[in-house]
Amino acid sequence: MDILQFTTTQYVLLTSTIVLLLVLLYLRPPATLTLSTDEKGRLSISRHALHRLIETCCEQLRGVASARAAVSRRGGKFAVTIHLKVRPNAKLDAIQGYLTQEIGDIFRENLGIGAIGPVEVKVIGVTPEPATF
Numbered sequence: 711m712d713i714l715q716f717t718t719t720q721y722v723l724l725t726s727t728i729v730l731l732l733v734l735l736y737l738r739p740p741a742t743l744t745l746s747t748d749e750k751g752r753l754s755i756s757r758h759a760l761h762r763l764i765e766t767c768c769e770q771l772r773g774v775a776s777a778r779a780a781v782s783r784r785g786g787k788f789a790v791t792i793h794l795k796v797r798p799n800a801k802l803d804a805i806q807g808y809l810t811q812e813i814g815d816i817f818r819e820n821l822g823i824g825a826i827g828p829v830e831v832k833v834i835g836v837t838p839e840p841a842t843f
Contacts, residue, residue, distance in 0.1 A: 739782075745821055755821065757781070763820075767812055768792060773800030775837040787827035788817065795835040806831045 716724070742754040761779045768777035778793040790813055796802070810829045817823045 745823070760821075763816065764790060764792065764813060767816065768794060768809060771805055771808065773797050773805055784827055787825045788823060789827040790829045792829070792831050793834045794831060795837050796833055797839055798836055799839070802833065 739757065742756050743760065745753045745755060747753075760781055764779035764781070765777045768774050768779070773796050775795045775797055777795075780791045780793075782789050782791075792809065792813075794805070796805070809831055813829050814826055817826045
């Protein structure tokens with residue numbers, strides 16, 4: 711009995727698994743986003759750095775305790791989803807309006823990207839005010 715001998719079903723299953731893994735690797739979003747390219751070189755930003763840039767912008771607001779950002783591409787535009795933990799006194803409508811404006815400015819002015827889609831702000835929790843003495 712040869713151990714490397716496969717049945718047809720095992721062969722098809724193995725081949726399908728390998729093809730699926732290759733397709734998933736091909737469809738994975740790139741680790742970096744190229745902002746500009748010219749004869750002098752290329753300007754890129756990592757996906758992680760882009761997320762941290764947006765999160766830092768959110769965390770500067772007094773009513774926001776923590777933030778997590780996710781950026782994806784939908785229809786040629788960048789869609790931003792932000793998950794926030796806010797403080798009890800946070801003005802959610804003001805925070806949402808400010809972040810939509812500020813993130814649009816970051817994409818247009820800092821990164822040179824004009825194609826920005828929706829900015830979704832989701833509140834996932836409320837944290838207590840820090841104790842002051």
